[in-house]
Amino acid sequence: MSKHVAVLMGGWSSEREISLRSGTACARALEEQGYRVTPVDAGPDVATVLTALRPDAAFNALHGPAGEDGTIQGLLELLKIPYTHSGVLASALAMHKERAKTVMRAAGVSVPEGRVVNRHDAARAHPLTPPYVVKPIAEGSSMGVIIVREERSHPPQILASDDWTYGEQVLAETYVAGRELTCAVMGDRALGVIEIKPATGEWYDFDAKYAAGGSIHVLPAEIKPNVYQRVQELALTAHQALGCRGVSRADLRYDDTPGGTGALVVLEVNTQPGMTQTSLVPEIAAHAGLSFGELVRWMVEDASLGR
Numbered sequence: 001m002s003k004h005v006a007v008l009m010g011g012w013s014s015e016r017e018i019s020l021r022s023g024t025a026c027a028r029a030l031e032e033q034g035y036r037v038t039p040v041d042a043g044p045d046v047a048t049v050l051t052a053l054r055p056d057a058a059f060n061a062l063h064g065p066a067g068e069d070g071t072i073q074g075l076l077e078l079l080k081i082p083y084t085h086s087g088v089l090a091s092a093l094a095m096h097k098e099r100a101k102t103v104m105r106a107a108g109v110s111v112p113e114g115r116v117v118n119r120h121d122a123a124r125a126h127p128l129t130p131p132y133v134v135k136p137i138a139e140g141s142s143m144g145v146i147i148v149r150e151e152r153s154h155p156p157q158i159l160a161s162d163d164w165t166y167g168e169q170v171l172a173e174t175y176v177a178g179r180e181l182t183c184a185v186m187g188d189r190a191l192g193v194i195e196i197k198p199a200t201g202e203w204y205d206f207d208a209k210y211a212a213g214g215s216i217h218v219l220p221a222e223i224k225p226n227v228y229q230r231v232q233e234l235a236l237t238a239h240q241a242l243g244c245r246g247v248s249r250a251d252l253r254y255d256d257t258p259g260g261t262g263a264l265v266v267l268e269v270n271t272q273p274g275m276t277q278t279s280l281v282p283e284i285a286a287h288a289g290l291s292f293g294e295l296v297r298w299m300v301e302d303a304s305l306g307r
Helices: 014-034 046-053 071-079 087-094 097-106 119-124 208-212 225-242 279-286 292-302
Strands: 004-008 038-041 057-060 112-118 132-136 146-148 168-176 179-186 191-199 215-218 247-254 262-272
Touching: 004 014, 004 046, 004 225, 014 038, 014 057, 014 215, 038 046, 038 146, 046 071, 057 262, 057 292, 087 097, 087 179, 087 225, 087 247, 087 262, 097 112, 097 262, 119 168, 179 225, 179 279, 191 225, 191 279, 225 262, 247 279, 279 292
Parallel strands: 004 038, 004 057
Antiparallel strands: 112 168, 132 146, 132 168, 179 191, 179 247, 191 215, 247 262
16 A cells, blocks of 8 residues: 655745645655655644544645744654654754854854844844845745845845834844855765856845746856865755754855855755755756656655654
């Protein structure tokens, strides 16, 4: 009898639409792999739904708060349903960008300098000398990220607006010029490294991530072999330091600009990386010889409790 997998998707975070895309793609691939699949749009009644379904495993395709921050992981532990990706602590830790940086720094991983500030204070006066980046402490998909350029005399006023929905505290970080790199980790090994170049605009924002043709992916990244290897080492070290399981993806910046610092820093680790048609992890896995179906099969077979 085939294994019954509940694919958790949707949810109620700002990344709901991306999660639905990820979940739909994974559910289809798992069915093609021979699993019995039940897609679950995770709402407030998700515990009741899962209790009734009693699946053999849960494939977590949720993104953002509640799905990626240890909340759903704790529920799955209580229900004793084995699940994919990272466990309660690693999920909560990686989602909180500032706490994650503290742990990664202690493990020898270079991270950007920065500090947590109240959003209204950051709107009144520059929290750092420009250029710098302001981002929500616990969001993904580049939601709410603002780059403050050197020529900008006033801090971003959107931070003090009623339209700001990403929390009262924000993280201000020194802007690192150069290349945008990302590296996937699968189990105990780092896979390939992609350089991401936005097709339009200046950086890898939400549209560049999810619009068709929004970004150019260079795989393998065209960087020196020793730098490529160092990116892999940093991704794996960060994954292990945070206690991640299954698949994760580290995002980095590499300053190889003329006269630049040469800095290579980890911005964050994504414990629930996107699994859409334009997503990075399936592309990296394919470069390593794994089809999308083989990737999601590995993730399901890796599912467990006590992660």
